[in-house]
Amino acid sequence: MTAAPKHSLFSSRRVLALAHNTLLELIRLKVFYFILLFALLIIGSSIFTIQFSFQNPLQVLKDVGLGAMSIFSWLLGLLCTAGLLPKDQEDRTLYTILAKPVSRFEYLLGKLSGVFLLITLAVLLMSVVFAGVLGIREQQEIAAAMQSSSPQTLALDLEAIRSAAFQANLIPGILLILLKALLCSTLTLLLSTVATSSVFTILTSVVIYLIGHVQGIAREAWLGGSETAAALKVLSAGVSLVFPDLQLFNVVDEIAVGTALPMALFWQVSGLGLFYILVYFLLAQVIFASREL
Amino acid sequence: MKKVLLTLALLLGFGLVKTPLERRLHLAQTAQGFQLARLHLGTRQQLGQGGFIAALSGFRALMADLLWIRAGVAFEQTAWSRMELLLHSATQLQPRAVLFWEMAHYHMAYDAATAMRSGSNAAPTAALRRKAEVAFLRIGETFLQDGITFNPESSRLWERLGDLYANRLSDHSLAAEAYEKAAQLPKAMTYLRRFAAYELAKVPGREKEAYAKLRALYGEGKVQQMPTLLHLLGQLEEKLAVPQAQRAYIEKTASEGSEPPVVR
């Protein structure tokens, strides 16, 4: 009989094992395939967008692709995270895992890491398809311009097409889409440590997502509006303090029409996003650590 | 209960820390041209409830495209007022899309304004038709001015404003100012300074000022010495009775021969 092995307070191996297993579990979920397929279909089918009058087809394609990536990465994170803890508890795998020398912190971190990996892979895949579709359409537009543009305007027309196509400056915008999805997943995890059903977690997460996009308006009403009624100010203060400002992560629309995102600003927004994730995760841990299982 | 209160307290504490950070970031973003979109009642009406929520949730660009497509339908139906509303909402959703403002002004100031002149739906009298035409010209002007507010660095919008004043509103002083402004911005076209001078030459009482500008441009060499510039230079030198010895145009063009006209 061997003596008890020395226990380490935190083990990245344990966390990695949990993350890997969570990823394997999630990529088998039907909802994952459904969402990803739908997103890829939407992005892919936008290559067939007809030439709308007054509209640059590449711009429409970009807007569709980026919109699809934004909504589906969020939805994927939401649906995959909401069911993680309830499923483990229902199947009693939560007990078998926590009966091992695994702390609740490691368990939560492992689970969340698995979700993060999944969302990152999905966004990567969508980005590749998006860039590919834009590239194909760009070539089509260039070919059309070569045929129809006059020699004097050809250079300008080609420049306009190239600037509307996939450019490297979109990447920071896509990274912020990813960060927003990761942030929303962490929030969903926090909710699931409190909630008793996945349905409640999902519905609340959707509400938080919507409120998060108008949080900036509430914040300005609280801090800036001198003519705002007192009751409204209190409500605005509550909304500002409790909810994250998700609009701060929506910069890709402006990038897509040519506004440059300074790297300093990108890092500041990223830093805030990571700060949100850290705090919401720690809050989840505080609740989960004392939860009766 | 204790746990719930603790979590709420932590959340509020975090809120107090993050709120100034969020505000600072928001201001930094608006300064760089982000987060300028406005969602208001007009947009709500144009998009409907679902579309409005989608626009709130980060689908702004897509909703703007949708409004743009609807504006195209309104164009085909020559429903100019409806088109104006849709274009207004679309530009508010995507205020950093210079193309949106440019196209919006064009449809109002050129397509809609021209349509007011004749057609089965035109006003019964010439005066009323002119009034309707000017109304749409001003709408076009407003689109450009709003566009410039959101995109102050856009030379293109200033240029279009200059074109509008020059060609449709016949306000050559404002046209000159607009072209001058456009010429100072990044990616400005090389002809803009010439256009500013041309328009200035049309303003009564500012011929000297225009002449000085044209003379300076002439001095920059062949790149600016277009036929229109040379011709206008000659005209002004005559009008202002510039001493022969000081004239630039007559001496130089007589020896070098004529050049092809400018194509705008």
Next chain:
Amino acid sequence: MSTSAISIQNLSKEFHVPFRREPVRAVQNLSLEVPAGEVYGLLGPNGSGKSTTMKILLGLVSPTAGSSFIFNVNSKQVESRESVGFLPENPYFYKYLTGLETLLFFGKLCGLQGKPLQEKARHMLQTVGLSDAADRRLGGYSKGMLQRIGLAQALIGDPRLLVLDEPTAGVDPAGSHEIRDLILQFKSQGITVLLCSHMLNQVQQICDRIGVMNHGKLVAEGRLDDLISAPNQTELVLENASPSLIEAFGRLATDSGARLLDQRKPHADLERFFLKITQPKPEAPSTPGRTS
């Protein structure tokens, strides 16, 4: 220092139910000790507090009062679970993992890695008789196989204490018999076993001591022989006894002041009978399958 594998002292647990003034007292002032190497059966009807006691021991639930220790480490500490292997009731595990992958996953959680983990996992599969099903997904396992893989994951970290919650629930007699034999094997290796089960005849066959809980309290505890044997009765089983001999025994008993309480043909063990009928004959080759 105590050699107790489990030491529970004055343990109490109350659950506060919304809209109820009085809390639910799931465990009330429970104290018990399980020495190392013993097989201890924790019995009790549904709602008696067995599961809550087990969960407190495993750190899944916090006690309201009192304490519990596993090999002298407070069970609130994650460290205490270095020595524990747990098999919950009706476990599901991850259906998409094979038997081997499941053990590798749980082995990593126990701190094992690389080649030693691979070898250990294969050894465990062999121990529980699942070598042939190592590469089959758990979704295709029978109930008995799931219980056995559950035992294997409980053992992968070389625990000194095994906590088994209804290990044979829903398993056919053959599988149940094998699991019982495995438990006896673990006992012979010196592993302490805490067994919660409603299969009283199995508990009777395996356990050294039992504790009976009811309404959150330990109402009886001790060695099986001490608890269930009738102190003043003796059982004799005779073969080929004639009726006259039996009658003579009866008269002898009466003359000595004793009383012949019962006389009947002893029944064979139904389980043994079932196994005899259903198990394959020794010379026939065993075929791997779901009902191994």
